[in-house]
Amino acid sequence: MDTFWDWFGLMIWWFFLVMYLVILFQIIGDLFRDRHLSGWWKAVWLLALVVVPFLTALIYLVARGRGMAERHAERLAGARADTEAYIRGVSGASAASQISDAKALLDAGTIDEREFAALKAKALA
Structure with a gap:
């Protein structure tokens, strides 16, 4: 060279x-x-x-x-579905239970209305 x-x-x-x-x-x-x-x-x-x-x-x-x-593409879609199912299974909490926990924190005065809205939006996402 x-x-x-x-x-x-x-x-x-x-x-x-x-x-x-x-x-x-x-x-x-x-x-x-x-x-x-x-x-x-x-x-x-x-x-x-x-x-x-x-x-x-x-x-x-x-x-x-x-x-x-x-x-x-089918293999990727299957892997994505498996990953999402695993994440849902590991998280252990549904959106409704997360919102009810956040509402309990709001009622106890631990968090304010703005933080409750943020937690609710995160749970619904």
Whole structure:
């Protein structure tokens, strides 16, 4: 590497290599997560990825890209629903019980009307 442009060209090649590896691992992960694709088709896709990797990756993204995106979106929605259910289960208090606790604090004089409104808005959010 004698010049800046040699170094810059090397960095471009490294970028494309890393991007290819990211795409390759996304494809392999999608293949193993797809429940509708038979094991034989998975084996064919993996064999093609080994023999002709760039062409196979391009064909996979064109042929199955939409399904790949849909499966990814479903997986994210499921993870979000599981996280929200876990948070609701761990918090242990419903919005009504939080508001009644805040009302009890207001009646006892511990908090004022402004703090009660803030706690009520937080519980309803």
